[in-house]
Amino acid sequence: MEDRPDTSLIQPRSRRGWASSLRRRFLCSEFSYGVLSSTVTAYLRTVWATSRLTAEPSLFEPVFEQHAPLIAVTWHSEAFLLPLLRPRACPVEVIVSRASVGEIISRTLHKLGCGTVRGAGATDRVHMFENGAVAAFRGLKAALDSGHSVAMTADFDARTHGTVSPGVIALARLSQRPIIPAVVVSSNRFRMSTWDRTAFGLPFGRAAFVHAGPIWVSRRATESELEDKRLEVERALNVITARAYAIADRLHR
Numbered sequence: 001m002e003d004r005p006d007t008s009l010i011q012p013r014s015r016r017g018w019a020s021s022l023r024r025r026f027l028c029s030e031f032s033y034g035v036l037s038s039t040v041t042a043y044l045r046t047v048w049a050t051s052r053l054t055a056e057p058s059l060f061e062p063v064f065e066q067h068a069p070l071i072a073v074t075w076h077s078e079a080f081l082l083p084l085l086r087p088r089a090c091p092v093e094v095i096v097s098r099a100s101v102g103e104i105i106s107r108t109l110h111k112l113g114c115g116t117v118r119g120a121g122a123t124d125r126v127h128m129f130e131n132g133a134v135a136a137f138r139g140l141k142a143a144l145d146s147g148h149s150v151a152m153t154a155d156f157d158a159r160t161h162g163t164v165s166p167g168v169i170a171l172a173r174l175s176q177r178p179i180i181p182a183v184v185v186s187s188n189r190f191r192m193s194t195w196d197r198t199a200f201g202l203p204f205g206r207a208a209f210v211h212a213g214p215i216w217v218s219r220r221a222t223e224s225e226l227e228d229k230r231l232e233v234e235r236a237l238n239v240i241t242a243r244a245y246a247i248a249d250r251l252h253r
Contacts, residue, residue: 033103033104033107034107036104037104037107037108037110037111038111040104040105040108041108041111041112044080044081044083044084044108044112045084046203047081047186047201047202047203047205048081048084048207050203050204050205051186051188051201051203051204051205051206051207052205052206052207053207053208053209054206054207054208054209054247054248055208055209055210056208056209056210056211056243056247057211058211059085059209060085060086060087060090060182060209060211061087063180063211064087064090064149067177067178067180067214068090068147068149069143069144069147069148069149069150069177070149070150070177070178070179070180070214071140071144071149071150071151071152071168071171071172071175071177071178071179071180072092072149072150072151072152072180072182073151073152073153073154073164073168073179073180073181073182073233073237074151074153074154074181074182074183074184074237075153075154075155075162075183075196075237075241076153076154076155076156076161076196076198077196077197077198077199078183078184078185078199078241078244079153079198080198080199080200080201081184081185081186081201081207082151082182082183082184083109083112083114083151084112084184085182085184085209086112086113086114088113090149091115091147091148091149092114092115092148092149092150092151093114093115093116093117093139093140093143093148093149093150093151094109094114094115094116094117094150094151094152095116095117095118095119095136095139095140095150095151095152095153096109096116096117096118096119097118097119098118098119102118106118114151115143115148117136117139117140117143117150118135118136118139119133119134119135119136119137119139133167137167137170137171140152140171141171141174141175144171144175144177145175150171152168154168154181154233154234154237155196157195161195161196163234164230164231164233164234164237166226166230168230168233169217169226169229169230169233170226172215172216172217172229173217173218173219173221173226174219176216176219178213178214178215178216179213179214179215179216179217179233180211180212180213180214180215181211181212181213181215181233181236181237181240182209182210182211182212182240183209183210183211183237183240183241183244184207184208184209184210184244185199185201185207185208185241185244185245185248186199186201186202186205186206186207186208186248187205187206187207187208187248187249187250188201188202188203188204188205188206189201189202189205190202205248206247206248206250207248208243208244208245208247208248209244210240210241210243210244210247211240212236212237212239212240213236215229215232215233215236217229
């Protein structure tokens, strides 16, 4: 007699996927977004309230007073605490991806008093419209034109990790507003296993905020001059990142 496979445990696809589908719906629900963003906001405020801050050469207030609206840029891995340094009276729009996790980040930023522009960077022209890069660029430019400063990460995915996007330079050129490289880090941190090794700040640490600039880009800049400016921003971010960690980890002594 021919053996036949036991199909009693095989479920139809509609039944096999109900648990994962339900889980996705819950995580993407209004309730979940609200709870998660409120939790993250409370955690960030706790980290900030329990951290001892050193700023070099100054806090953000005098920078905004002199240069706003401005373009604040940081590395993707160090963006965790930067929104907490926004001067209360200064409107700032932050670029946030359109992914589901971006919705949580967007709501968190709103709770912290920041506005958001939804979109993402693109490494090639083919995906600029798919990722919302064009819409994001226009939104950032409109924010600057209206007198709002903007904040963005200089790199945006694994392929551009540690490299300043040409879009940062293009935005400064078109808007004629200055780029301010800025980094804030904590001595008490956890490195996440993400593509950029994001530094997740923990409470009761020493926080160090370091900024550079301003870096201006001429409207008439040539292609080679634009590349020089991109490298200038990249060098500035690397220098201030190293300096911030030296201060936070007391390596400057």
